[in-house]
Amino acid sequence: MNTFHTTTIRRTVRGALSGLVVWALTGCMGIPERIDPGTPRAQIEERLGTPTAEYPLPDGRRLQYSRQPGGQQVYNLDLDASGRLRRVEQVMDINWLQRNIALDRWSRADVLQNLGRPALIERVASFRGDVWTYRFLEANSPHQAHLHIDPEGVVRKLMFTDEATRDDPPDRM
Template sequence: MTLRPVLALSARWAFCGMLALGLTGCAVAEWQKIGAPRAEVLQDMGRPTLSYALPGGGERLLYSGQPAGQFVHHLDFDGQQRLARVEQVLTVEQFHRLRNAVDTRETVLQQFGPPALVEGVASFKGDIWTYRLRENGASRQAHVHIDPAGVVRRVMFTDEVFNDRDPFD
């Protein structure tokens, strides 16, 4: 492998990372202070990818780095609109909690937000939602198989393979 393709690949990923940071206003979810008012967090973090009500009058704001990033954060607010919890949920453990034949497209969307990729294969009737994540420092992909009725049927994991060849060579 020559140095030029490695530098080209590194430059592309650095650009994607900068773009992802630019889209989130360079705010970091983990830096948000527990107890902060919702308005302050929104001013710092910007518009969430999704939001929905939680029991007890609370609200969850979901911030996703998909398709380029490998994170999804839940910022949970209590009934007084104060930040109660911040959690990065794009983990193998969270995907293992999905229950086949029980969880649905809606529960996957609420937990992980929109996928990085929606695709299909001939051996499965339905959509495969792919999420990019990190596991022990390695780039991985979680593939959630959702049948035509919107029910989760399977979750599979693969290593994310990067093509280090520069297509412009």
């Protein structure tokens, strides 16, 4: 191998490793679960950036960091009245969804405050209203949660399906 090819390969490998290190470091810093309780809002936003949504709570504020539509997580960071982190919760989890979504009681506003904007909004012939779809992982397998919201803005039904991927055989899609 000549010197040009050896140098090019070394530069490529070095660049890829540098990129991997930067990605790993920024990825670790951008994980909401790794922010300690009591952290002030300014430090949270310094590490995570601007939240995708923000909501008032009775005793503070909720900063929401959603990775929908492409990702499969939604993180709610609840701040106390002084603007310090009280709690971090990743809500795109089948147990959380089943335990917390209150059918016939949750409104569209409740859905937004807890889950954020959906990955997809669509309609189906068998329901009069919108179906909001959220992506999540369960045992490293991609799934979807479908919330049926009637024209009055009330959640009437919650369904779960497997998410079809490009690697699925044609009979599964």
